[in-house]
Amino acid sequence: MALASEAITPAEFPVLEVRGISKSFDVTQAVKSVELRVSAGEIVGIVGHNGAGKSTLVKLIAGLVVRDAGTVVFGGVTMPPQYSIRMARARGFSLALQEISLCPDLRVEENIGIAHPMLIGPGWRRRARGLIGERLSAIFPGHGISTRAIVGRLSLAQRQMVQIALATISPGAPLRLLMLDEPSSALPDQFSDSLFAYLRTETQAGGMSVLLVSHKMADILGSHTDRTVVMRDGAVAGEYSSGGLAVETIIECMGGVPSSDLPAADNAPAVVRLSRGRSDAGDDVLSIRDLNWKRLTHVSLSVGRGQIVGLAGLEGNGQRDILDAVWRARRRALIPSRLHRAVKLSGRTSFLSGDRQNEGIFPFWPLRANLTLSILRRLSVLGILSPRAEDREASEWISRLSIRGAAGTPILELSGGTQQKVLLGRGLATNPELLLLDDPFRGVDVMTKMDAYRRLHAQAEGGTSMLWYTSENIEMLECDVVHVLRSGAVVATLSAEELSVGRMIAASFEGLEGLEEVVGGPAQP
Numbered sequence: 001m002a003l004a005s006e007a008i009t010p011a012e013f014p015v016l017e018v019r020g021i022s023k024s025f026d027v028t029q030a031v032k033s034v035e036l037r038v039s040a041g042e043i044v045g046i047v048g049h050n051g052a053g054k055s056t057l058v059k060l061i062a063g064l065v066v067r068d069a070g071t072v073v074f075g076g077v078t079m080p081p082q083y084s085i086r087m088a089r090a091r092g093f094s095l096a097l098q099e100i101s102l103c104p105d106l107r108v109e110e111n112i113g114i115a116h117p118m119l120i121g122p123g124w125r126r127r128a129r130g131l132i133g134e135r136l137s138a139i140f141p142g143h144g145i146s147t148r149a150i151v152g153r154l155s156l157a158q159r160q161m162v163q164i165a166l167a168t169i170s171p172g173a174p175l176r177l178l179m180l181d182e183p184s185s186a187l188p189d190q191f192s193d194s195l196f197a198y199l200r201t202e203t204q205a206g207g208m209s210v211l212l213v214s215h216k217m218a219d220i221l222g223s224h225t226d227r228t229v230v231m232r233d234g235a236v237a238g239e240y241s242s243g244g245l246a247v248e249t250i251i252e253c254m255g256g257v258p259s260s261d262l263p264a265a266d267n268a269p270a271v272v273r274l275s276r277g278r279s280d281a282g283d284d285v286l287s288i289r290d291l292n293w294k295r296l297t298h299v300s301l302s303v304g305r306g307q308i309v310g311l312a313g314l315e316g317n318g319q320r321d322i323l324d325a326v327w328r329a330r331r332r333a334l335i336p337s338r339l340h341r342a343v344k345l346s347g348r349t350s351f352l353s354g355d356r357q358n359e360g361i362f363p364f365w366p367l368r369a370n371l372t373l374s375i376l377r378r379l380s381v382l383g384i385l386s387p388r389a390e391d392r393e394a395s396e397w398i399s400r401l402s403i404r405g406a407a408g409t410p411i412l413e414l415s416g417g418t419q420q421k422v423l424l425g426r427g428l429a430t431n432p433e434l435l436l437l438d439d440p441f442r443g444v445d446v447m448t449k450m451d452a453y454r455r456l457h458a459q460a461e462g463g464t465s466m467l468w469y470t471s472e473n474i475e476m477l478e479c480d481v482v483h484v485l486r487s488g489a490v491v492a493t494l495s496a497e498e499l500s501v502g503r504m505i506a507a508s509f510e511g512l513e514g515l516e517e518v519v520g521g522p523a524q525p
Contacts (some may be wrong), residue, residue: 013076014039015177016061016093016208021070023060025413030056032234033070036175041203043210045242047219048231048253049445051404054213055098057231058179061211062095062420063088075176089116092176096167097368098185098213098416099357100159104152108132108162111151117169135165139198140191156355157315160186164195179211182416184219185442186354188315189505196224215417216472217247230254247446254447262267269450284346285434285465286326291342294321295488303434304464308456310479311469312504318488319469323436327351347433350374352423354439360423361411368394368407370445371422374430397425400453419442419518428459435459437468441475453478473501484508 018036022029033051038044046054059065061072063085072079074091085095102111102412112128113120119127129147136143140161151159164183168175178199184192199210202224214220220228221242228245230238230253238253286303293299296318303309311319329343349398352358362370371394372379379389394407401421404415412420441449456466456478468479476482477499484492484507492507 003296004161013043014073015075016211017071017073018057018061019071019073021057021060021072022068023056023065024068028413028497030234031060031067033232034039034234034236035090036229036236038209038211040209041214041269042342043199043208043225045225046211046231047215047217047220047228047250047445048237049447051215051418052231052233052254054231055181056234057318058095058181058211058213060099062093062179063087064095066465089170090172092173093179094170094175094177095179096164096166096181096183098182100156100164102151102159102166105150107148107150108145109147109152111166112160112169114237115166116169119171131171132162133163134195135168136161138166140194143191155316156358157187157188157191161191175208177209177211179213181440182211182215183214184214184216186439186471190314191237192219197329198459200224213362215449217250217446220250221245221247251446254445257455284344286346287468288322288326289342289344290324291322291339291340293325293342294318296321296325297488299485299488299490301483301490301493303467305433305465306463307459307481308311308460308466308468308479310465310476310482311485312473312476312482313485313508315471317485319485319509321488322436322485323351323438323467326434327436338471339383345434348430349434349436350427350430350432351436352427354420354442355418356419356423361419363412363445365411366407367398367405367409367411367414367422370411371397371425372429374426393429397429401425401455420444421448421452424455428455428464432464434465437466437470439470440468441473449475473504474505477501 016036018034019034020035022033023030023031034053034057037175045056048054054079056065059440060067060270063083074088074093078371103114106114109128109132112132113124113155126345131367133147136145143161144157145154145162151162154162160183164180167180168178181467185277187195189460196219196282202208212219212225225242228240228242228250230250231234232253232255240249283305284302285305288302289300291299301319302310311322325339325343326345327349329339329345330349362373368390372390375393376385379386379393383415391407396404397403399408401424402420403421403425411419414422424440441452444452460466470476479499480496482494482499482503482504483490484494486508494503
């Protein structure tokens with residue numbers, strides 16, 4: 001079922017017009033008098049620092065949150081002060097949030113019935129399988145997702161693909177506007193590329209428009225969007241044509257450092273690279289020798305004290321299996337003998353996941369409790385938690401990590417990036433000797449990432465070691481050593497001097513031999 005169709009909005013009307021929309025949560029004004037316009041067939045990107053109001057804005061437009069003031073106009077029709085997401089969908093407006101909102105205990109096909117009850121009836125499963133299967137194949141060729149799979153058993157990337165595909169299904173009306181909140185935050189590069197190619201094809205055919213929120217500069221710049229809207233402190237701070245727009249201009253508009261003070265990025269504008277630390281850091285805190293575990297075959301690597309070691313390669317090639325094996329190895333009495341023989345650890349180990357919804361935050365607890373959870377024993381006297389000690393510890397990490405929020409703030413009132421800072425604080429509060437990082441900065445803006453990289457390098461200088469997997473190749477440039485995995489095996493090991501995005505991509509597909517053919521010329525480290 002193709003999305004492209006005849007024009008459904010008169011030429012004199014924009015698909016979406018937002019006039020002076022505002023929203024406050026208690027004393028915090030999340031969105032301030034925002035003006036926004038999206039024309040038919042246009043892709044508009046929205047960027048901004050964590051807490052700038054981007055996600056709140058798209059939730060207001062979609063009907064998930066009720067606005068305090070302003071007007072929302074869909075295709076020339078003014079929406080009432082309060083309307084539901086189903087009313088928005090009935091007019092062809094759909095939203096895919098960054099946080100996965102699928103029912104984990106249901107099958108992929110069954111989630112369509114939850115999102116679109118009008119499809120329920122005789123033969124609905126067959127229709128649902130056809131709809132979601134066709135859409136997944138159109139957007140993400142080679143996705144490998146069964147429509148009968150239980151959602152909770154899918155990987156984070158697969159769940160995000162299902163959520164995006166589900167948002168493009170509009171049985172009640174032609175899809176006019178697709179709103180995507182951090183759509184590529186968990187996607188491997190090849191599926192991000194296919195998503196943006198699909199969006200451009202559909203918008204050029206005239207069937208829909210796209211409003212895209214992303215922290216990844218590579219998602220916004222170049223040909224992926226037509227216009228870029230920058231938000232700061234809940235308001236629109238600037239609006240630019242995306243063609244030729246520089247990342248430095250966006251960061252300045254967001255309130256960041258002047259472009260002349262930014263370090264040069266390597267190979268891509270998505271992340272501003274900081275200088276790397278040591279490449280040979282001394283004694284090993286982790287040693288893996290001939291590990292065969294899940295999809296891993298004969299994996300050997302080590303992490304020296306104070307060293308940042310990266311795990312690169314296409315998603316699903318064993319990077320997370322290595323992190324899982326190391327994390328299990330903490331409890332040596334409870335692990336299989338083959339792990340006991342292959343994985344040698346010394347000292348405290350902490351784990352930081354980028355899947356904060358399922359593996360990170362406790363949604364009904366405040367910031368304070370989420371941050372101090374890992375060190376309750378240290379904050380207790382005779383087994384009784386000291387509120388004063390807990391507040392003191394939380395305040396220290398709030399200040400140290402520049403977290404926007406008070407100790408008692410409900411965790412769900414914080415932006416996604418701020419929640420991730422809280423989890424980083426939780427991991428570092430244990431004073432770990434080894435920190436395991438599983439794509440921890442997914443959906444985090446470039447300025448917050450830079451702050452996080454500085455913190456990680458400072459921790460490494462203090463002796464903390466790190467084993468880091470990320471779905472963004474550019475982040476691997478922060479590492480001292482990178483191991484590239486393919487089909488569960490380490491196929492290349494790159495030192496700091498050898499590192500480049502081109503080399504990692506080449507090794508992911510074909511190894512270092514044939515590098516010039518893969519990346520179109522010699523890769524520069």
